[in-house]
Amino acid sequence: MTGKDTRHQVLEYLEQITENTDFQSAEKYSAASIAGRLNISRTAASQYLNEAAAAGILVKVNTRPVYFFDRRALERKAYGSIPVQAGMGFQGNYSSLDELEQEVLRAKDDSVFSRMIGSKGSLSYNVEQCKAAITYPKAGLPILLLGETGTGKSYLARMMYEYARQKDIIGPEGQYVSVNCAEYANNAELFLTNLFGYRKGAYTGADKDRKGLIAMSDGGVLFLDEVHCLSSQCQEKLFHFMDKGQYHMVGDNERWYTARTRIVMATTENPEMALLKTLTRRIPLVTRLAALEDRPQQEKKEILYSLLCQEEQRIERQIRIVGGAYHRILEYQFSGNVGEMVNCVRTCSANAYLDSQRHGEEQMTIYMHHLPDYVLKNYVGQSEETEEKSVLTMEELRKELQVQKKIYLFNRDLLRQIRRILREQEDIADLVNISRNRFSQYMDEISFDTNREDSPKDNLYMEIVKQVCQQVGKRRGITFSNQDILNVGRFICDYIQNGSSCGALLREYEGEIAKVQEIFRRQDAAHDKLCTELICEMRNNLGKNLNAVGILDLFIAISTFAVQSESRQTIGIVLAHGYSTASSMAATANDLLGNHIFDGVDMPVNVSSEEIARKIAVYIRQLHGVKDIILMVDFGSLLDIYTKIDGIHDINLGMIGDTSLKLMVMIGEYIRDGMPISKILEAVEDYKFRPECHYIENRKKTMAILSVCATGMGMAERIADLLAQSLPVTTELKMIPYNYGSLSDAGRQSPVFEKYNVLFIIGTSDPGVEGVPYISLDNMIQQHNSDEINGLFSKVLSREELRQFNDNLVKNFSLTNLVGHLTILNPQKVIEFAEKIIRLLQIRTGVPFKNKTKVGLYIHICCMIERLIVDKVCVSYEDVERFEEDKKEFIGIVRECFQEAEKYYGLAIPVSEIAYLYEYIYNG
């Protein structure tokens, strides 16, 4: 049997057994039991099950042993969707069977309301309020449904009842009793007798006791429609019952009767105007259903589609509809809302049915002329011929509903592309980029989608996403830009509204989703962790889960983030025995500190120290930019674990034993304040319980040169700039201007030495730091003690680089001096010429110039050029003729060296100037 067959067999078997899920005896849902049952290896079963769970096909319960359930089968059981987290950093969906069972019950919740179109969209808030009202112990809370006629108030009231029945909030004896108060508008007496019932003899003809509606709905729901039609007297009696749960039957003012009736009221009127204040005050929940016109276009389409489906079932024939009629119904503003649309569709169907009967046709087509007159009014029609061409089948309408959703389109196209890339083994490195680009397009599309209307809860979701990002950011020491937060917020709102449209993709692209998630995870472990954390937080705060497609999308969204790291250079890791001891200690300490300082590494009790060391090493390796780590362990015996941690370089490790939360908070504060790790350990050794500590210095510190100046930081900064600009190559070497006073006071104790390997200090006067060489700037430029300087630099620069550094230093130093001397020439340009001239002069004369000579020559040459241009004067020389006669060769060299500059500036160097240069070079 091939792997594919076995995999299929495993999934099929699991689907079968999930059909009759019994959470009480869950053993059969474990990998071992499934493997035994199918006679395959446990490893193979476990692999297939885990892969399918990561792809969202199975639901995984992370207990010991781990249990798997087929998601679809569970959903069938629950009549609703079972959320799964899958993919990235996937550990499992549920931490206990209890949790999953709760979720199945919750899914059942939604199933009743899901028949109401918009229950997850524009009506989601109404639905939640209704659930709250009906669930509230002991007899629910009275709720008032507001909305224009036909918006679905009665429909919703009935669903509240069904929901309560399904959830066993209402027992089988609890009835749903509906009263249209409009029928009693002019007959309060009749209403009261019907509502409260009457006793024999209450009035003429009352020959026996009769139960009222309240008694009939005891333990159930009483729906009072058009409640505004009740007289004040009726309203008063009603609110008395709502207050006390007691009433008198008509004709018996002595006895109190009690009933636990859940009251749902509805009105099309403004309750402030139409109801007594005393009544409205007693209604804690009031919710308004939006008019059809105010609902998203997508929902209108869904309603129309479902109404056509209902008619299909009623007449047991396939229905088709011409495009014109379909769009006309959609565009028409039904003042009677959904109710009127229902009537409109029924009228069309009835007319079309009659026609199809007349013509003996199997299929029934709704044409324009089947629409009711009021809908056709003012319509400029199409010809019948054009109509014929635009006949839409129900299948086409269904597809249109699906593809309208941008989130579906985006994911479908992306997954198709991913499938192609994986199949053709194209460069997978492009996957992230392709996904990001497609995601940005999708973001643009939903931002400018005129069809999409904001759900009333969008603002709330946006706010939650913002808070979650900020919280997670704070913990991880990163800042998300507002734009990034906005994008994730938009995605979440769209996902909550339309994410279910991607359900079909889960199965179709199951393999690709799992694979691409794995690739992304490997490529970007940091984002994967961030993503997992954000998903967890969002799940907790929004109360919504993401399926595998949603997780993939969120991962892509996060990978586009311009995360600004507030670089955590020092972190604390706590290592503790127990299932989640370390993580909860870390979380508590971080909470107390208000910063993300500690990470927790949990460690099962029976694991060897080698295994722990390996786990820590893996963990440390994926930390970016961390230079120092304080590793706190719960047992002193673990202190030598560092000897087993392999492959960690460039990190200083401080080990502290016998950790406690108090100690963690103390250390966390030191870390937060930037205290060097060795100092933290010193402080811990003074701590009263004296935990054992070790300091393992292993980090290569960045090399640095400190520049100082007794006159102030300004000069120190200029020196640092001069050196930095003169470096011919980019090195790790840092030039750090430092405060002279603090350096001479604190000496080697200055914190800079903790962080950097200081090569030497350069400046205008020696701060006298023991054991750290000092070089005066003057000496460096004059090249005094050049051997010592060269020796100090040899750690970072090669001989050739050092030579270039020296040349650059002289040039840059000269330039800083020149700036004050030149008035019209651009110093930068002229010094370039001077540099070339000096270099050529050394080569042609064969005389290596000292730095001092070079600085002089730079200044002289640059000033000479400006002087010759501006003032047209030259220096005088005593016996120019003789010099010209004797030094022909030198004059030739100089002319050659100056050729380019002469041409550029349009001048000729007089012999007297050349004679001066000769004196300067040869006779100082």
Ligand SMILES: Nc1ncnc2c1ncn2[C@@H]1O[C@H](COP(=O)(O)OP(=O)(O)OP(=O)(O)O)[C@@H](O)[C@H]1O
């Ligand atoms: N969201 C919806 N999804 C599907 N069908 C709906 C929806 N809302 C209303 N309907 C249908 O529309 C029709 C009218 O709804 P309903 O009678 O509940 O409106 P109403 O607000 O109570 O109207 P009225 O104020 O006139 O009593 C019903 O047939 C109902 O099934």
